[in-house]
Amino acid sequence: MNIYGASGHAKVVLDIAKSINLEIAEVYDDNAALKEVAGFRIQQPQKGVKISNVVITIGNNAIRKRIAQEKVLTLAACLVHPSVQVGGAVSIGEGTVLMPNVVVNNSAKIGKNCILNTASVIEHDCELGDFVHLSPNAALAGGVSVGEGTHIGANAVVIPCVKIGKWAVVGAGAVILRDIPDYAVVVGNPGKIIKYGKRIHG
Numbered sequence: 001m002n003i004y005g006a007s008g009h010a011k012v013v014l015d016i017a018k019s020i021n022l023e024i025a026e027v028y029d030d031n032a033a034l035k036e037v038a039g040f041r042i043q044q045p046q047k048g049v050k051i052s053n054v055v056i057t058i059g060n061n062a063i064r065k066r067i068a069q070e071k072v073l074t075l076a077a078c079l080v081h082p083s084v085q086v087g088g089a090v091s092i093g094e095g096t097v098l099m100p101n102v103v104v105n106n107s108a109k110i111g112k113n114c115i116l117n118t119a120s121v122i123e124h125d126c127e128l129g130d131f132v133h134l135s136p137n138a139a140l141a142g143g144v145s146v147g148e149g150t151h152i153g154a155n156a157v158v159i160p161c162v163k164i165g166k167w168a169v170v171g172a173g174a175v176i177l178r179d180i181p182d183y184a185v186v187v188g189n190p191g192k193i194i195k196y197g198k199r200i201h202g
């Protein structure tokens, strides 16, 4: 497997690869000033040269999408830490990473290039679009849908069957009781919209 993005998120992904004895061929980053991450030497991608079997290791959802669209690469299969519990009839897209102690329950559908961060919970029948980031300890109850690129903050909770739009942000610790439109930024308990915008948080 190759990884693209020498970030803090990359360090955790490299640990997961190590935990399952998955060999890392190369670590790439566009920033020539970066030389090393977690003991791996960083390469700069060569223009137009295809990189295969890639996990994009950038926490910011919009940047992850830009790299997926602009670079010549093929995605790796989803990367799953051995402590993760996955129920039946679950589908998980390419390039998605499941960090330690994640639980994904029956019939959940998860898109490509998502981050399911440490100990996040995705209950039965949830649907997550591509480039979603569920932060540590976030919990989605049954039947929740989350649109492309949305960031759910650490320790946030979403009650059953709520629909969250695309490129929205749910603040750390928020409790979401009602549907959330595209691009909304929501904080608090109960969650309230404080603004809209395309500024996407990592």
Ligand SMILES: CC(=O)SCCNC(=O)CCNC(=O)[C@H](O)C(C)(C)COP(=O)(O)OP(=O)(O)OC[C@H]1O[C@@H](n2cnc3c(N)ncnc32)[C@H](O)[C@@H]1OP(=O)(O)O
Pocket: 117, 135, 136, 152, 153, 154, 169, 170, 171, 172, 173, 174, 185, 186, 187, 188, 194, 201, 202
């Ligand atoms: C492994 C990892 O690290 S994964 C990454 C996990 N990251 C996270 O969980 C971060 C989630 N991000 C947040 O919670 C952020 O605070 C955001 C995105 C909701 C808001 O960030 P910004 O757009 O910069 O808003 P800003 O900091 O200006 O706050 C705006 C207002 O909302 C309030 N606010 C911001 N975040 C929260 C929150 N999580 N809960 C309650 N209120 C909040 C602020 O106090 C402020 O209130 P005020 O106007 O009365 O002073």
